[in-house]
Amino acid sequence: MRLEGALADRDAWTADRCSLDRAVQAVGSRSALLLMREAFYGTRRFDDFARRVGITEAVTASRLRELVAAGLLERHPYREPGRRTRQEYVLTERGRDLLPVALAFMRWGDRHLSGPEGPPVRLTHHGCGAPVQVHVCCDAGHELAVDEVAAAPGGRDRPEDGDDGDGRGADTGGNGGAGGDGGGERPAR
Amino acid sequence: MRLEGALADRDAWTADRCSLDRAVQAVGSRSALLLMREAFYGTRRFDDFARRVGITEAVTASRLRELVAAGLLERHPYREPGRRTRQEYVLTERGRDLLPVALAFMRWGDRHLSGPEGPPVRLTHHGCGAPVQVHVCCDAGHELAVDEVAAAPGGRDRPEDGDDGDGRGADTGGNGGAGGDGGGERPAR
DNA sequence: TGCCTGGCTATGGATTCTCATAGCCAGAAG
DNA sequence: CTTCTGGCTATGAGAATCCATAGCCAGGCA
Numbered sequence: 001m002r003l004e005g006a007l008a009d010r011d012a013w014t015a016d017r018c019s020l021d022r023a024v025q026a027v028g029s030r031s032a033l034l035l036m037r038e039a040f041y042g043t044r045r046f047d048d049f050a051r052r053v054g055i056t057e058a059v060t061a062s063r064l065r066e067l068v069a070a071g072l073l074e075r076h077p078y079r080e081p082g083r084r085t086r087q088e089y090v091l092t093e094r095g096r097d098l099l100p101v102a103l104a105f106m107r108w109g110d111r112h113l114s115g116p117e118g119p120p121v122r123l124t125h126h127g128c129g130a131p132v133q134v135h136v137c138c139d140a141g142h143e144l145a146v147d148e149v150a151a152a153p154g155g156r157d158r159p160e161d162g163d164d165g166d167g168r169g170a171d172t173g174g175n176g177g178a179g180g181d182g183g184g185e186r187p188a189r
Numbered sequence: 190m191r192l193e194g195a196l197a198d199r200d201a202w203t204a205d206r207c208s209l210d211r212a213v214q215a216v217g218s219r220s221a222l223l224l225m226r227e228a229f230y231g232t233r234r235f236d237d238f239a240r241r242v243g244i245t246e247a248v249t250a251s252r253l254r255e256l257v258a259a260g261l262l263e264r265h266p267y268r269e270p271g272r273r274t275r276q277e278y279v280l281t282e283r284g285r286d287l288l289p290v291a292l293a294f295m296r297w298g299d300r301h302l303s304g305p306e307g308p309p310v311r312l313t314h315h316g317c318g319a320p321v322q323v324h325v326c327c328d329a330g331h332e333l334a335v336d337e338v339a340a341a342p343g344g345r346d347r348p349e350d351g352d353d354g355d356g357r358g359a360d361t362g363g364n365g366g367a368g369g370d371g372g373g374e375r376p377a378r
Numbered sequence: 379t380g381c382c383t384g385g386c387t388a389t390g391g392a393t394t395c396t397c398a399t400a401g402c403c404a405g406a407a408g
Numbered sequence: 409c410t411t412c413t414g415g416c417t418a419t420g421a422g423a424a425t426c427c428a429t430a431g432c433c434a435g436g437c438a
Contacts, residue, residue, distance in 0.1 A: 001229045002315050010230060010241060017309040019298025020226050020291060024219050026302060028294075029425070030210070033217070037209050040190045040335055041199060046385060052199060056427055061386060071301075084435045086385065094301050096335050100323045101297055102209060103338075104289040105217075109208025110343075112260075112283050113215060118345040120206040125327035126191050126339040134289045135324050138314035146229055146285050149292075150315040154299075154308040218395070235415060245397055250416060273405045275415065 004152040026070055027098065031055050031063045037102055039073060039095065044088040064089055072098060104134040193341040215259055216287065220244050220252045222294070225287055228262060233277040253278055261287065293323040 007013060015021065027033065034053045043049055050060040067073045072095035075087045103123070110119035123132035137143045196202060204210065216222065223242045232238055239249040256262045261284035264276045292312070299308035312321035326332045 001231060003230060007310070010232065010237075014243070015223075015226070015241065015309070016243075017303070017306075018223075018226070018295075019303060019308055019310070020295040021219070021223060021298075022302040023294040023298035024222055026298075028217065028219060028222070030213050030217060031426080033213055034204075034207075034210060037204070037207070040338075041192060041340070042190060043199065048199075052204065054203070054205075056429095057386070058388075058428090059426060062425095083384080091335070097297055097300065099335050099338075100293040100325050101290065103325050104293045104323065105212040106207075106209040108286055108290055109210075109212035109215075111286065113211040114206070114208060114343075116345065117206075119208055119343040120204070121196065121208070122341050122343040124339045124341065125329065125331055125333055126337050128327060128329045128331065130327035130329040130331075132325060132327050132333060132338055134293065135326060136289050136292050136321060137324060138317060138319035138321050140314065140317050140319040142314055142317065142319075144314055144321060146280070146288050148315050149229075149288075149321055150313045151230070152311050152313065154303075154311040156305075156307045220395080245399095246416070247398090247418075248396060251395090271406070272414080273403095 001146055002150045004150050006153045007151055023101075027067070027072065027101075029063070031059050032067060033102065033105070035060070035063055035067060036072065036095065036098055037106075039089065039091050040099060040102060044090060045086070046089070049089070067095070071095075100134055103132065107132075107134050190335055191339045193339050195342045196340055212290075216256070216261065218252070220248050221256060222291065224249070224252055224256060225261065225284065226291055226295075228278065228280050228284065229288060229291060233279060234275070235278070238278070256284070260284075289323055292321065296321075296323050 003010060027036070031053065034055070035049055038049055038052050041052075043052055046060065046064070047057070049064065050057045053060070055063075064073065068075055068089070071092055073089045074092050076090055077085050078088050079085045106121075106123075114120070124130060125132060135143050136149070142148075192199060216225070220242065223244070224238055227238055227241050230241075232241055235249065235253070236246070238253065239246045242249070244252075253262065257264055257278070260281055262278045263281050265279055266274050267277050268274045295310075295312075303309070313319060314321060324332050325338070331337075
């Protein structure tokens with residue numbers, strides 16, 4: 001990784017606003033990540049989360065509350081005939097945006113931590129059947145190795161960067177427009 | 190996400206060998222991830238790690254030892270003139286493979302957690318200057334949304350990603366030059 | 379009315395992670 | 409030899425996370 005501009009001297013700046021740090025603090029616990037995995041698998045109900053993840057109901061309640069507070073999940077009331085009203089937990093746009101994180105972890109584990117039996121779950125593209133990967137690439141389509149990534153000081157939006165710098169709520173839902181850039185948004189399908 | 194084959198009934202199987210879980214247990218702590226971030230930034234020495242990450246030397250020593258044991262970093266002795274021999278910590282192939290995880294977290298934080306000031310660090314492709322993204326896509330080049338990912342039972346075989354546990358060094362995602370590109374591996378747009 | 383059940387909460391204790399502080403060791407300096 | 413310094417380790421306290429075990433509450437059911 002190459003440090004550019006004001007970042008060039010690594011001792012001249014601190015990473016106190018680091019997005020990686022913030023993200024890890026927000027959703028980096030094991031149980032939170034496993035709950036998100038289940039949400040990606042389609043789970044919506046409290047006790048399904050607890051049972052499928054294999055954590056206690058107390059932890060489930062606590063993490064689910066945090067994930068809702070952080071905006072990754074939303075509570076929606078539902079009611080089955082003859083049953084009382086319950087809450088289900090559904091992914092928000094922000095929660096869905098965490099997919100690359102979950103899959104990147106999963107793929108790394110597949111590659112480096114699965115024993116001779118191989119990985120337990122295989123991911124493919126439902127449309128074409130090809131294996132799923134998580135890539136680091138630039139908007140021009142090049143895949144990058146570590147030493148091809150350049151880090152420069154950030155700041156408010158620059159036209160180039162394809163996404164809303166804002167954060168909070170600004171859903172990328174359907175393509176927030178954002179950057180003129182002409183790339184980096186939703187794929188064709 | 191679509192569950193296929195034996196996975197279709199989510200209550201008929203348990204995720205006890207889950208790669209995501211294993212990966213998180215192995216390198217999911219905040220300090221470990223931040224140390225890896227510093228390693229990606231180019232840091233190699235003990236006290237630089239401690240100071241730049243902002244954790245105590247005790248934690249630094251402990252995590253660094255774990256990361257070496259897990260094969261993400263390697264200790265190499267070095268010696269400056271007039272100084273005694275020291276150890277430096279350098280990324281292994283397995284450690285470099287964690288880049289998508291770190292950057293996926295970072296990008297998510299950039300997008301959803303950075304305040305009005307915007308993200309503190311901007312990542313670009315050193316070669317072409319375009320912003321860096323982390324994509325979930327299939328080998329055919331399609332970028333995938335959550336509901337396009339299919340999960341099927343895994344197992345050994347599958348030459349492509351069946352890479353074993355001890356595997357260091359293998360592969361690196363066939364791309365090597367990557368660059369050739371012109372449309373090959375990139376997300377379809 | 380009273381009991382039962384599914385969904386969620388509360389409490390206590392064991393682990394794990396982190397910080398703060400102090401200590402150890404191999405050379406360099408004197 | 410003694411002292412100093414950079415690199416690393418050890419120890420104990422506090423916080424976060426997790427498990428196990430109750431407990432509560434709304435509504436269905438008898």
